[in-house]
Amino acid sequence: MVSRNNAGLSRERIIVEALHIIAGRGLGGLSMRRLGDALEVEAMAIYHHFPKGKEQLFNAIAAYVTTARVVSGLAEGEGPEEEELPATGIEQEDSEQVENLPWDQRITAWAEAYRTRLLTYSGALSLLMHRAPHTLAEKRTTALLEAALEEAGLSGDAVVRGRDALLGYCLGSVGHQVRYEDREDAPAEAEALARFLFGLRALLHGLTR
Amino acid sequence: MVSRNNAGLSRERIIVEALHIIAGRGLGGLSMRRLGDALEVEAMAIYHHFPKGKEQLFNAIAAYVTTARVVSGLAEGEGPEEEELPATGIEQEDSEQVENLPWDQRITAWAEAYRTRLLTYSGALSLLMHRAPHTLAEKRTTALLEAALEEAGLSGDAVVRGRDALLGYCLGSVGHQVRYEDREDAPAEAEALARFLFGLRALLHGLTR
DNA sequence: ACCTGAACACCGTTCAAGT
DNA sequence: ACCTGAACACCGTTCAAGT
Numbered sequence: 001m002v003s004r005n006n007a008g009l010s011r012e013r014i015i016v017e018a019l020h021i022i023a024g025r026g027l028g029g030l031s032m033r034r035l036g037d038a039l040e041v042e043a044m045a046i047y048h049h050f051p052k053g054k055e056q057l058f059n060a061i062a063a064y065v066t067t068a069r070v071v072s073g074l075a076e077g078e079g080p081e082e083e084e085l086p087a088t089g090i091e092q093e094d095s096e097q098v099e100n101l102p103w104d105q106r107i108t109a110w111a112e113a114y115r116t117r118l119l120t121y122s123g124a125l126s127l128l129m130h131r132a133p134h135t136l137a138e139k140r141t142t143a144l145l146e147a148a149l150e151e152a153g154l155s156g157d158a159v160v161r162g163r164d165a166l167l168g169y170c171l172g173s174v175g176h177q178v179r180y181e182d183r184e185d186a187p188a189e190a191e192a193l194a195r196f197l198f199g200l201r202a203l204l205h206g207l208t209r
Numbered sequence: 210m211v212s213r214n215n216a217g218l219s220r221e222r223i224i225v226e227a228l229h230i231i232a233g234r235g236l237g238g239l240s241m242r243r244l245g246d247a248l249e250v251e252a253m254a255i256y257h258h259f260p261k262g263k264e265q266l267f268n269a270i271a272a273y274v275t276t277a278r279v280v281s282g283l284a285e286g287e288g289p290e291e292e293e294l295p296a297t298g299i300e301q302e303d304s305e306q307v308e309n310l311p312w313d314q315r316i317t318a319w320a321e322a323y324r325t326r327l328l329t330y331s332g333a334l335s336l337l338m339h340r341a342p343h344t345l346a347e348k349r350t351t352a353l354l355e356a357a358l359e360e361a362g363l364s365g366d367a368v369v370r371g372r373d374a375l376l377g378y379c380l381g382s383v384g385h386q387v388r389y390e391d392r393e394d395a396p397a398e399a400e401a402l403a404r405f406l407f408g409l410r411a412l413l414h415g416l417t418r
Numbered sequence: 419a420c421c422t423g424a425a426c427a428c429c430g431t432t433c434a435a436g437t
Numbered sequence: 438a439c440c441t442g443a444a445c446a447c448c449g450t451t452c453a454a455g456t
Contacts, residue, residue: 009420026339032449044450045421053450126335130235132388158407164385165378165408171388172381176373179341179380198367199374199416203408206415218439240429253431254440262431 009041011049015064018057022123063133065121068113068140103148104204110144111170111200115193118174125178128171141167152208162207169203218250220258224273227266231332272342274330277322277349312357313413319353320379320409324402327383334387337380350376361417371416378412 017038021030032054036043050056098109118125132138145163154162173196180186187195226247230239241263245252259265307318327334341347354372363371382405389395396404 031447033447042422043448044423044452047450048420126338129335129338129384129388132392134392157403161404161407162411164404165382165411168382168385168408169374169378169412170381171384172379173374173377175338175380175384176377179338183341183343194366195370195373198370199377199412202371202374202415203378203412204415205418206411206413207408209414209418241431242429251441252429253433253442256431257439 009039009045009049011060014039014046014049014057015060018061019064019121019124022061023121027123027126058127059131059133061124062127062131063135065117065124066128066133067135067137068117103151104208106148107145107166107204108197108200110141111166112197114141114170115174115196118171119177122174122178125175149207154208158207165203165207166200169199173199218248218254218258220269223248223255223258223266224269227270228273228330228333231270232330236332236335267336268340268342270333271336271340272344274326274333275337275342276344276346277326312360313417316354316357316375316413317406317409319350320375321406323350323379324383324405327380328386331383331387334384358416363417367416374412374416375409378408382408 014035018030018035021034021038031043032046033043036046039046046057047053050060098106101109118128142163145166146159149159149162177187177192177196223244227239227244230243230247240252241255242252245255248255255266256262259269307315310318327337351372354375355368358368358371386396386401386405
């Protein structure tokens with residue numbers, strides 16, 4: 001046993017460690033060799049879990065970041081793949097928690113959680129701009145938003161357009177915040193959240209009247 | 210004269226060529242060496258115009274993409290720097306064209322132009338997520354949006370919050386569109402524009418009631 | 419099945435040198 | 438002032454080999 005073979009390598013461990021490096025040194029600071037070092041493994045071992053290399057790892061990170069289970073801090077299970085995942089008890093708990101609220105509170109609760117998740121992994125935000133992996137989480141989000149908007153009285157094209165407006169607003173609101181957060185005139189997080197909710201309420205109001 | 214020295218190198222030529230490469234091969238396909246080849250120059254010549262290297266070039270690209278003059282297809286002058294640029298006649302013409310419209314049409318005209326610009330350079334969209342260069346164009350946008358919202362009756366915190374909601378919505382709406390455009394369920398551009406305007410109208414309505 | 423280690427082509431950047 | 442060309446450290450990825 002001359003090697004530092006760590007035997008515990010998995011897709012999720014790799015993704016989590018990659019996100020750790022991204023958080024610390026930025027997306028440009030993530031290299032396969034550095035990732036291997038952090039995992040106490042030769043860089044080439046990563047290719048056994050992501051045969052298509054760094055691009056596939058990026059896709060997996062994008063899927064991971066946009067998967068709801070992550071935000072709950074309950075990400076010890078399997079990591080999300082490009083393929084769909086079977087539902088987990090945890091995710092169902094999350095949605096039941098919210099199931100009996102009025103439509104606008106359901107959307108607001110989802111939006112706040114999504115925003116938190118994106119902010120937590122803000123270093124990976126630029127990965128999301130060109131990747132929309134098919135995940136179960138994405139389908140659930142679509143269903144949640146469309147059902148809520150229908151409950152609010154929307155129908156026809158307005159449902160899918162309203163849903164995209166909300167998805168776009170959340171993505172862009174976080175993007176705008178992250179974009180400006182290294183500037184001297186950047187608002188504190190409390191004010192950033194207040195602005196997010198202000199715009200969200202306005203959008204919801206405008207969509208449903 | 211043994212070299213391929215092209216003598217016409219400038220910051221703007223470099224930026225434009227870089228955006229061309231990004232459009233063709235993606236952000237990851239842009240390397241200093243490839244950029245040098247496209248400019249018919251040794252890669253190291255670029256460092257004379259961007260002494261701090263690729264990161265500085267990325268910042269300049271981000272500034273360029275978010276500068277209004279570009280969208281008019283009138284970008285033959287000097288490129289935007291990280292520092293402010295003096296106003297140009299072209300930009301003034303643009304704003305006068307719009308100056309006498311009602312506030313909501315001013316915002317909508319700006320938003321459509323901004324969206325077009327971001328879509329034109331969508332390959333560089335992820336560069337914007339972590340860069341907010343101080344440009345004259347940004348100050349003008351801020352002024353335009355805030356003045357329009359005040360004219361609509363907003364005051365106090367609502368002005369800056371409404372302004373950020375609009376900036377976030379535009380960025381995110383384009384981001385959401387680009388994100389999904391390689392998927393089979395992606396809407397055509399006409400529908401994408403319709404969705405953008407639908408959400409924008411809703412947001413404007415909600416902000417001002 | 420899972421990981422190593424050498425190898426290859428490519429990359430960003432520095433620096434001394436050329437004009 | 439502006440560009441070249443060699444050099445260096447680092448990178449992604451392939452592949453044969455080890456266990």
